[in-house]
Amino acid sequence: MLLFMLIVYGMNLLTLTVFTKQSFQSLNVRTGFFGIINFLQFYLFYIWTVPVFLKSRNWIQFLLRALPVLCGFILLKYLLSVQIFPKIMLYQGYRYDTVSRARIEIYTTFWQFFRDGIWTGLIILLAALALRLFIEWLREDKRRSQLRQQMQQAESGFLKMQLNSHFLINSLNSIYSLALVGSPEVVPANKTLAHLLSYMVDQPNDVDYRSPIRDEINYLCDFIKLQRLRTGCEAGIIANFSNELPDKQIAPMLLVAFVENAFKHGITNQPDHPVRIDLLGDNNVLHFSVFNQRSKYNKDKTGGIGLENVKKRLQLIYPDKHHLTITETPTTYFCNLSINW
Incomplete structure (x- = not known):
């Protein structure tokens, strides 16, 4: 997984069209810092959520383990975004107020962030499930x-x-x-x-x-x-x-x-x-x-x-x-x- 993160980081680095301080900072935060958080979420799914489900095939138990991890990491990433990286993670641009003609900055709301985080978390969960199934298949094949x-x-x-x-x-x-x-x-x-x-x-x-x-x-x-x-x-x-x-x-x-x-x-x-x-x-x-x-x-x-x-x-x-x-x-x-x- 760490190798995969390095590959993703390298691919995103190669796709940069403008090499500025802001672009490198955005790459390091989005792909680097939050990539590590996503890896921790993946690892928790991999060692705690998926094995129990594969052993018991109990969907209720699976949801009781998956949802807290999913929601907890979304909340953690949102708090970090709000407190430390709002300009990088939440800022979407600005709009003009037609009355006051003032420029108003637009940020991603919590529910927008939560919706996007659900899809990201589900992809991470599926990746953990796929890797665990593959490793279990290799072990069973060896056995x-x-x-x-x-x-x-x-x-x-x-x-x-x-x-x-x-x-x-x-x-x-x-x-x-x-x-x-x-x-x-x-x-x-x-x-x-x-x-x-x-x-x-x-x-x-x-x-x-x-x-x-x-x-x-x-x-x-x-x-x-x-x-x-x-x-x-x-x-x-x-x-x-x-x-x-x-x-x-x-x-x-x-x-x-x-x-x-x-x-x-x-x-x-x-x-x-x-x-x-x-x-x-x-x-x-x-x-x-x-x-x-x-x-x-x-x-x-x-x-x-x-x-x-x-x-x-x-x-x-x-x-x-x-x-x-x-x-x-x-x-x-x-x-x-x-x-x-």
Whole structure:
């Protein structure tokens, strides 16, 4: 408001056509001194009258607060005009008396001043109401934004928790399969699982959090290693992770669902039908794809929530910044994901 007053003062100064002592004095009194009084009236409306009305929507209470301020400042400005600045604020000119031929000065009467003051006060009141509404809107918008962010974080955490539990069940089943046949790979598999779980636990649920892409690649490599230990077939999985990826970040544990889906529904122990995983990218786009031959025996007993959840996470974390295509045939399954990071 003070900045606005300075702007108004400057604009009135620029409109002066005659630079005299009287014109500068009139500018300082009308725009400067009485401008400060109008600002005090605005501030009182802003902190005392308008907030109560916005909270209660009670018109009677609003009038009981607005009218005393309005009338009180009109009276104050009139008394100052009469006692200190009559020539500047009240003097309108003069007229000649036709009988005595005397020049009679004409001044604004109280009721004329009051009428003009009502309109000025109403404009000030509307300005205070408009500013208060705008600030309340900004606060409400910020609150809604924070609430939306909290909801997104909660939803992201819930979806990731489902993915984690889904992954844990399948990993434990894989290690259990190794233990049943007395495989010596149980111990390495346990260590690999420990690394995977440690990484999972360390990731926050913040929807804005991003993990270094290299950490995600290491996570995927451990996941693939665990699968190879279970199947005992190195050539059943071909992973091609580019060494020329830029130093970028990605939402954690977003890609593993596609790999896990290929392991559950694909053939991972036949070199002639390998699961193929490719990851490459540049400074603008990350490209990730998974291809597998479909197996009619490996079905998801936990309900197939993995891919559905990762689709929801993509919509939540990368809205309008990703493109996912899934191509299915009776014998093959192909996922292709691109993310604009």
